[in-house]
Amino acid sequence: MLSILTINMQAAAPTRAQRLLTWLLNRDDDVIILTETSNGPGTQHLLTELRAAGLTVTHQPSPDRDRGCAIATRVPSRPAPHLTVGISLPGRAPAIILDTDPAVSVLGLYVPSSDRAPTKVAKKRAFLTTVQDTLAAMHAADRAHLVVGGDYNVISRDHQPRYPGFLTFEYEFLGTLAALGLTDIHQRLHPEAQAHSWIGRGGNGYRFDYLHAGPGLQPHLTAAEYLHQPRLNGLTDHAAHSVDIDVPATVKRGAALAMPTPL
Template identity: 70%
Template sequence: MLSILTINVQAAALARAQNLLTWLLQRDDHLVILTETSNGPGTRHLLTGLRAAGMSVAHQPSLDGDRGCAIASRIPTRPAPDLTAGISLPGRAPAVTLDTHPDVTILGLYVPSSDRAPAKLAKKRAFLTTVTDAMTRLSADDRAHLVVGGDYNVISRDHQPRYPGFQSFEYEFLDALAALKLTDVHRTLHPDVQAYSWIGRNGSGYRFDYLHAGAALVPTAVSSTYLHQPRQAKLTDHAALTACLNVTPRAVAERLTTAVPALF
């Protein structure tokens, strides 16, 4: 079983990062996507602590101090540079391929937020466009074994309640994922539930954090849950999202194969 968790760490300062790391290490997720990372000491503490716990980390700090995304994995990984080539903000879109059976590629995303200022809207639009283009270039088989996850900073067209201010290109990103046969895991397992991962100061809920899986992986999804404990404990301002896929690390799969004698 492959357990994946995505959590926005809200560019944690050192004290909060220490508590976040404790929470993360109390769990046994195989793979963690950290969004809204920074170049500061809090993110360094998180990534150093995850490495010390035996996890490999993919993270590209931004030279201009922009927020980013990191992937930490207990399963051996290899880089997936062909997927991320051409993405406008590469520090916000790490990608790795897991040593699983079958191979699973993970694309983590921290989509820029926007207060509707023209420059911020342009930055967000360019990022979403180049991410969509990158996924479109993949072969159908590679997309079928792709997991995309993180903080997309968009809501769906049918989000309840409806909120004004989101632009068509923001809704179109989720449409593009569906067109590429990348399926919203939580919505598939909980079709009648409006989940929220970020709660505004006035109590309004938004679903910004997602995990999408390719066509070959959707049938393997066995669970998906929004975890509000880190938000309620003020470790971050987002709920975490976790999902389990019935996918096996290659080393385990090989041991299972060799352990069963052939019957002739």
């Protein structure tokens, strides 16, 4: 069984990063997609301690100090930069190939947020466009066993509650994933549920965090849930999202018991 978790770490400062690290190491996820990483000491501490606990970390800090994405895994893996050639902000889109049977590729995404300022809209549009182009150019056999996940910063057209302000290209991203055969795992397993992964100050819920799977993995999807404990405990402002996929994997289970180094 392969377990995958995505969580937005909200560019955690060292103290909060330590608490988030403890929560992660007390779990048993095989793959962790961390979104909203930063070039700061909190991210550095968390990633260093994950490596010390035996996980393999793939992370490319952005030279302009932009926020990014990292993947940590207990499953033997190798980086797969060839899967992300052409994506406009590579630090927000790491990719790896897991030593599973069949081999599963994982693409993490931290999509830029946008407050409708023209420069931010252009940055987000370019990133989403290049991600879609990259996925469309990928050989169908590679997409068949691909998992895409992270903080997409978009909602669906039928999201409840309905919110104004999202642009057409933002709505189209989820539709493009579906058209490419990538299934929204939570929606597939819980078709009647409207999940929320980020709650605004006014109490309004948004579903920003997702995990998608290619057609070769869809018959093997067994579980999907949103975990609100880290949000409610102040570790981050997002819920975590986890899925289980029934494929064999060789995993370093001892990493789950390692204790983080105190700050």
